[in-house]
Amino acid sequence: MSGPPYLDLCRQVLDHQLIDCEELPCGTIDEIELEGGEDGSRPRAVALLVGPGAWGPRLPALFAWMAERCFGTRCTRIPWHEIAEVGEQVRLRSRAATLGLGTTDRKLGLRIAKLPGSEKKSK
Secondary structure (H helix, E strand, O other), rough: OOOOOOOHHHHHHHOOEEEOOOOOOOEEEEEEEOOOOOOOOOEEEEEEEEEEEHHHHHOOOHHHHHHHHHHHOOEEEEEEEEEEEOOEEEEOOOOOOHHHHOHHHHHHHHHHOOOOOOOOOOO
């Protein structure tokens, strides 16, 4: 006898890599926004939260303060309906730029790629 399928949010979603519809990495899931549950109903996931504004407040006070100064408080909210697939990575239905994701990561990646010695040598 099998029960209804379920998703373990902590193991299968939280801290997983986000991939947009063009197969580009665009961040890591830092928090999951839930709603409901107060009246005895089951809480349900409504959004993914990405960015230092999502993970910074989880830190102890001194580290949260330092993280805010170093990384800012930007937090991008991705509605749950934007998820196309949950697997080893969480795939999104839209482009990262449309959702406000990954611009900093991509800029940093491009800068690193332009550093001397960072290019791959072909044989």
